Amino acid sequence: MIRNETKTVKIGNIYLGGNNKILIQSMCNIKTSKVSRVVKQIHELEEAGCDLIRVSILDENDAKALKKIKKQIHIPLIADIHFSFKLAMLSMKNGADKIRLNPGNLKNETEIESIIQYAKEHDIAIRIGVNSGSVPHELIKENNNHVSTDLMLDQLDQYIKIFEKHNFTNLVLALKASNPLVTLECYRKASERYTYPLHIGVTETSIKDVGLIRSTIALAPLLMEGIGNTIRISLSDDPIEEVRAAKRLLHDLNLYDDYYTIISCPMCGRTTANTKNIATKVIEILEKHHSNKVVACMGCVVNGIGEGMQADIGIACAKKDSYIIFKKGEIIDKVNGKELLNKFEKYLLEIE
Numbered sequence: 001m002i003r004n005e006t007k008t009v010k011i012g013n014i015y016l017g018g019n020n021k022i023l024i025q026s027m028c029n030i031k032t033s034k035v036s037r038v039v040k041q042i043h044e045l046e047e048a049g050c051d052l053i054r055v056s057i058l059d060e061n062d063a064k065a066l067k068k069i070k071k072q073i074h075i076p077l078i079a080d081i082h083f084s085f086k087l088a089m090l091s092m093k094n095g096a097d098k099i100r101l102n103p104g105n106l107k108n109e110t111e112i113e114s115i116i117q118y119a120k121e122h123d124i125a126i127r128i129g130v131n132s133g134s135v136p137h138e139l140i141k142e143n144n145n146h147v148s149t150d151l152m153l154d155q156l157d158q159y160i161k162i163f164e165k166h167n168f169t170n171l172v173l174a175l176k177a178s179n180p181l182v183t184l185e186c187y188r189k190a191s192e193r194y195t196y197p198l199h200i201g202v203t204e205t206s207i208k209d210v211g212l213i214r215s216t217i218a219l220a221p222l223l224m225e226g227i228g229n230t231i232r233i234s235l236s237d238d239p240i241e242e243v244r245a246a247k248r249l250l251h252d253l254n255l256y257d258d259y260y261t262i263i264s265c266p267m268c269g270r271t272t273a274n275t276k277n278i279a280t281k282v283i284e285i286l287e288k289h290h291s292n293k294v295v296a297c298m299g300c301v302v303n304g305i306g307e308g309m310q311a312d313i314g315i316a317c318a319k320k321d322s323y324i325i326f327k328k329g330e331i332i333d334k335v336n337g338k339e340l341l342n343k344f345e346k347y348l349l350e351i352e
């Protein structure tokens, strides 16, 4: 898939934009000053495939914690700051590889200039973003109380000009709305207008079942059009679910190779098996082994093996408490429910 041309921005030890892979990011949901818990969460996210991690900076303790956290993790650390110039400076001084800033939340341009100066001298990237909720009220009022995509882009444009005036181009841009169609339109326009890399995502999407759909509505078309250099799938859920969802989306759009494909049937009157439960447990096994195989969990052998023919390995229910395990459509074992998952794991490891 052809990607839109963008500048490349260095964040810690990795590069974002240009021809680099699309980076997956998430955000810790623990207070940043609780260092050991934050580090533990980041390690789990690294293990799950997170490329960049963001933490909230609410006070000086959070900003100072960055130094300790950074020493113990392996992926670039992003500080998320609102309203405080002081915390932005302190975060950079304590090792943030990138800061996320909404310049509209700062007091004046002098504060922004000082941040730019420090970031420039220390090679720190800045993500500037406009959210539909952060457009100033006066502007919304002037626009008939409507947050349009043009209003969001105009706002972003004003911020970019300040950075460019000071020759700072180590920028990543974001334009997020909780409405996926507004988000989609914003990023399409931003991609035509700017060559800075884009952080794409729908904001405040809600719980997983809802959020996955809303995120996909915006992100799938953007990614297929070559737009987007880093993604976050925001969910009201454990951040690890955000990373898995991002991997799934990128993988199924052929933008991420090293991940498994799971096929499981919806179940019908032909089966006595609960493919939902089996598939859930199979997924745990696939995640544990960082599998990149195609795996099928089918409720019966009538259609199961045929439909699972494309799978590297699969399970189909033969009759009550009796299952077959197959590889590429060939039956390799017949097992009962108790043996099923252990045997599946054993056969999976043979082909990993």
Ligand code: SF4
Pocket (backbone or CB within 6 Å): 265, 266, 267, 268, 269, 270, 271, 298, 299, 300, 301, 302, 303, 304
């Ligand atoms: S694989 Fe079998 S049990 Fe599952 S939906 Fe198809 S026919 Fe029904």
